[in-house]
Amino acid sequence: MPAWPFRARALAREEDVPTRSARVGCGWYRRMPSTRVLLADDHALFRRGLASLLAAEGGFEVVGEAVDGQRALEMARALMPDVILMDVSMPVMDGLEATRRIKAEMPHARIVILTVSDGESCLFEAIRCGAEGYLPKRIDPQALYATLRGVARGEASVSRMMATRLLQGFARRARQPAPASARAAVLTAREKEVLEHVARGSSNEEIAAALAIAETAVKGHLKTILDSLHHENRA
Amino acid sequence: MTPIRVLIADDHALFRRGVASLLAAEPDFEVVGEAVDGRQAVDMARELMPDVILMDISMPVLDGLEATRWIKAEIPYVRIVILTASDGERSLFEAVKSGAQGYLLKNIDPQALYGTLRGVVRGEAPISRMMAGRLLEEFARQHREPAPALAGELTAREREVLEQVARGRSNKEIAAALAIAENTVKNHLKNILEKLHLENRVQAATYALRQGLAPRPTEDPR
Numbered sequence: 001m002p003a004w005p006f007r008a009r010a011l012a013r014e015e016d017v018p019t020r021s022a023r024v025g026c027g028w029y030r031r032m033p034s035t036r037v038l039l040a041d042d043h044a045l046f047r048r049g050l051a052s053l054l055a056a057e058g059g060f061e062v063v064g065e066a067v068d069g070q071r072a073l074e075m076a077r078a079l080m081p082d083v084i085l086m087d088v089s090m091p092v093m094d095g096l097e098a099t100r101r102i103k104a105e106m107p108h109a110r111i112v113i114l115t116v117s118d119g120e121s122c123l124f125e126a127i128r129c130g131a132e133g134y135l136p137k138r139i140d141p142q143a144l145y146a147t148l149r150g151v152a153r154g155e156a157s158v159s160r161m162m163a164t165r166l167l168q169g170f171a172r173r174a175r176q177p178a179p180a181s182a183r184a185a186v187l188t189a190r191e192k193e194v195l196e197h198v199a200r201g202s203s204n205e206e207i208a209a210a211l212a213i214a215e216t217a218v219k220g221h222l223k224t225i226l227d228s229l230h231h232e233n234r235a
Numbered sequence: 236m237t238p239i240r241v242l243i244a245d246d247h248a249l250f251r252r253g254v255a256s257l258l259a260a261e262p263d264f265e266v267v268g269e270a271v272d273g274r275q276a277v278d279m280a281r282e283l284m285p286d287v288i289l290m291d292i293s294m295p296v297l298d299g300l301e302a303t304r305w306i307k308a309e310i311p312y313v314r315i316v317i318l319t320a321s322d323g324e325r326s327l328f329e330a331v332k333s334g335a336q337g338y339l340l341k342n343i344d345p346q347a348l349y350g351t352l353r354g355v356v357r358g359e360a361p362i363s364r365m366m367a368g369r370l371l372e373e374f375a376r377q378h379r380e381p382a383p384a385l386a387g388e389l390t391a392r393e394r395e396v397l398e399q400v401a402r403g404r405s406n407k408e409i410a411a412a413l414a415i416a417e418n419t420v421k422n423h424l425k426n427i428l429e430k431l432h433l434e435n436r437v438q439a440a441t442y443a444l445r446q447g448l449a450p451r452p453t454e455d456p457r
Contacts, residue, residue: 044344049253056256116320140248 034061035152038081040072040098041065041114042090046137050085053141060148069093076102076109082152086131088115088122096122096129103130103230110151114144118161124169127229133157156223163198166225185228194221238265239356242285244276244302245269245318246294250341254289254318257345264352273297273305280306280313286356287314290335292326300326300333307334314355318348331437338437358421359406359436388430394448396423401440401449 037060041047047065054060063079066072069086070093076084084102088095099111112133113126123134132151135144143159150157158166170187187195190211197207208215241264245251251269258264267283270276273290274297280288288306292299303315316337317330330338336355339348389397392413399409406424410417424436433439443449 043342045257045341045348046250046253048345049250049257052256052260053249053253137249138247141252144249 034059035148036061036063036079036082037148038062038064038066038072038075038079038084040067040069040075040084040090040095041087042067043087054145057141057145060145069095069098072098073101073105076106080106080109082110083148084109084111085114085148086111088113088117088126096125099126099129099131110154112147112151112157118165120165120168120172123162123165124229127166127226128232130230132226134162135159136161155219156226158195158198158222158226160199160201163195167192167195167199185225185232187225191221191225194218195225198222236263238263239287239352240265240267240283240285241352242266242268242270242276242279242283242288244271244273244279244288244294244299245291246271247291254348258349261349264349273299273302276302277305277309280310284310285313287316287352289316289318289352292317292319292321292330300329303330303333303335316351316355331441334434336435336437354405389427393423393427393430396420397427397439397443398449400424400436401443403440 037054039047039050039062041050044067047067051062051065054062063081064075066075068090072084072086072090072095073093075081086095086099090098093101095113095115099113102109102111107130111131112135113123113131114135114137115122115126116137118136126134133147133156135147147157147159170192173186193211194207197210202210204215204218207218211218241258243251243255243258243266245254248271251271255266255269258266267285268279270279272294276288276290276294276299277297279285290299290303294302297305299317299319303317306313306315314337315335316339317326317335318339318341319326320341327338337351339351395413396409399412404412406417406420409420413420424439427439428434428436431439431442433442440449
């Protein structure tokens with residue numbers, strides 16, 4: 001099967017990402033090199049806890065811990081991690097600005113925002129800064145591992161919450177048209193349908209069946225939505 | 236050495252699991268349970284009889300302060316340390332009133348958490364200068380009722396010890412400052428609590444600040 005250029009997956013719910021099944025036959029993971037993760041969070045207890053969990057999980061290697069956005073940028077340069085897990089609210093330089101700078105300098109770097117804020121405007125801004133994923137800190141560890149693995153494989157990880165917020169953000173934009181000069185991303189009718197299904201908690205497989213399209217097409221639509229927002233910022 | 240048995244109550248799974256993972260890696264701690272809300276914390280405290288409970292405030296079903304009150308009423312020996320994202324004066328004040336022995340902000344580093352848990356289990360409840368300052372401000376806003384003349388029953392040495400407690404000093408530091416044994420400090424403190432009808436050193440510090448027995452602490456950036 002030819003490699004589809006877009007790979008994406010919808011997480012049905014933050015809470016019920018497959019965990020055991022993902023680890024069945026984990027010889028595959030053992031042979032795989034670990035996903036090298038850089039953590040950026042100014043709250044030491046949370047950051048250290050996260051590092052401890054990832055170290056115990058297997059398949060992950062925490063290569064560095066940054067206490068602010070500026071450090072995250074410097075450590076990203078020095079360590080070239082596979083994935084950066086980035087808090088938003090940090091001193092010196094916040095996580096969104098750090099994301100923007102890292103993506104401008106190292107477009108291959110994959111960044112997942114992990115924040116207490118689950119507001120629509122923050123998520124929208126994070127995606128526009130180039131983040132591949134956006135997770136609220138209240139998720140459980142299994143959902144975090146699944147997202148990190150997906151993002152490391154190059155997938156766009158769109159959670160149910162994220163789909164809801166994206167729909168809200170695009171709807172708000174439709175009500176307040178941007179100046180004609182701005183290249184604002186818009187949703188196609190099909191992309192909107194896909195997001196609505198994700199927001200309702202459907203899996204990629206279910207969405208494919210409901211829309212009578214291939215599962216790879218569902219993933220492609222999700223990736224395209226995020227890419228359109230990424231590119232909008234560079235225009 | 237018997238490990239310190241810890242119950243963690245926090246609805247944020249990632250934070251709770253992370254703290255549990257960190258404590259598990261320390262040889263002198265054992266995480267005996269994890270509760271996802273205050274109601275479960277009360278149930279698990281009854282069943283597991285932990286040495287210390289690390290309690291979040293904002294949780295569904297029953298919040299951490301209410302859970303603290305329930306647990307302290309039923310199992311007074313259990314030490315409770317509030318670990319919260321909120322540095323609001325209101326919650327600090329409420330935490331002290333609910334009977335918590337410690338109050339920590341979630342932005343502390345792991346070593347500070349371990350240190351506080353170990354201290355609390357030894358019967359200390361070190362309060363930071365920041366906490367003391369906040370408590371004073373809170374009390375200053377309360378209407379000033381005539382103070383009970385209890386402080387008059389304290390000896391000069393007890394007043395000295397109490398002042399040191401209100402400055403946020405540990406027993407060891409107090410012992411050094413007053414050139415007495417640490418055990419003597421502990422005994423003075425027991426007597427002070429007895430005379431003032433107080434339960435713990437945070438309440439004693441609060442009392443001292445309120446009564447003007449200790450100078451108002453300057454704000455500490457910590």
